[in-house]
């Protein structure tokens with residue numbers, strides 16, 4: 001998905017959405033800089049003063065199949081990324097790790113769920129059968145978001161986090 005699409009938030013705000021591009025690395029660093037300590041802790045499981053150039057380049061560099069990410073742009077400033085959702089295939093397991101970060105001022109407005117639904121469409125088209133999310137127990141927003149997808153999920157607790165597997169092809173032959 002390289003073309004610009006629009007996603008309507010619950011309050012009616014229209015947010016441009018597109019696939020991530022290699023030249024988004026600096027905007028990803030700025031998104032992390034603007035994010036609160038709490039959001040960074042929930043996303044990266046610890047403090048992070050800044051996203052290194054190397055990590056930002058890695059996150060922005062996807063192949064659109066095994067590694068895929070969507071970004072939402074600030075409706076008032078299309079140079080700034082206000083949210084990113086991604087998946088990364090985990091070996092040959094048929095599953096992929098999922099992660100998301102929504103800038104604080106855009107949280108709770110339907111952006112995370114809207115982006116995640118679009119990510120899931122792309123993941124299915126790319127043959128991904130399951131998404132795997134690692135979520136801290138206090139992260140009720142993420143736990144609620146995953147539950148509101150209304151897809152079968154399995155949870156287990158390991159290494160201080162909930163590991164949640166979402167089945168993207170319910171009903172498909174095993």
Ligand SMILES: CC(C)(COP(=O)(O)OP(=O)(O)OC[C@H]1O[C@@H](n2cnc3c(N)ncnc32)[C@H](O)[C@@H]1OP(=O)(O)O)[C@@H](O)C(=O)NCCC(=O)NCCS
Nearest residue numbers: 039042043100101102107108109110111112113141142144
């Ligand atoms: C977690 C995160 C990605 C969720 O994105 P978001 O845009 O804030 O969430 P959304 O508004 O799309 O949806 C989540 C909430 O809306 C609810 N919701 C979803 N669809 C809904 C609908 N159609 N109508 C009403 N409520 C709905 C969800 O149940 C959830 O409930 P909450 O009120 O307890 O938060 C975001 O808050 C974030 O980036 N947090 C910090 C980093 C982080 O936690 N990353 C995830 C690490 S795995």
